Amino acid sequence: MENMNESNILVNIYRRLEAHFGPTGWWPGDSPFEVAVGAILTQNTAWVNVEKAIANLKESEWLTPELLITVDDDALHEALRPSGYFRLKTVRLRNFCRYLVEHHGGCMETMAKLPVERLRLELLAIQGIGPETADCILLYACGKPVFVIDAYTRRVLGRHGIAEATAPYEALRHYFEEHLTRDEGFWKEYHALFVYVGKDFCRSRARCDGCPLRPLLRGREPAAWPRDP
């Protein structure tokens, strides 16, 4: 944290968001495995639809890596249908489950014992798991200190001129990781709060009223209303 000014700005942003939204308790889920499943199913999908798919998996008692690998194709399609992209997500979910079973005996806690850098590379090597999904699994399912970047994060950064919203994923991740105290509980909440403020206030110019970041960031906002990266 060599640049204390930058760190202070980010901490102040967090305080504003935390004061406005309160604790988010992210990520919702009854187990690390369920969190990982949710991370895959929520790709480009509203969470409310993911909940329906996860409820289907629980109802069918398929919410284990071993069973998700072996259940019937059509049956899994139907279970995942509410979360969209169901053919794609059937494949992606199974890719992750096969990795978990073959490399860690199907145990998330065993997987989480790997060093974060190595585990991140292994997750990224799975077809269907990109940087955001990998980091959600690392942070919320494994408790690893990685800062998740998503479309909402970029939107908030762009709207308020906090950082270069179109910067590469890794550049933004490192920006937060270098300027914030390394604390996975803190980072879990911070990412969730970016999603909340991005949804409620940064979606359009018309929704800016009452944004908890406006009093703090006035003067730092870009002259032009940026488009989503």
Add this chain to the structure above:
DNA sequence: GACCAGGCACATC
């Protein structure tokens, strides 16, 4: 009826 939602892989230029 367009647009968006807690992305990713792949093709093409």
Add this chain to the structure above:
DNA sequence: GATGTGCATGGT
């Protein structure tokens, strides 16, 4: 390296 497209459903 940037840009475009397919993937699917449900809410606004």
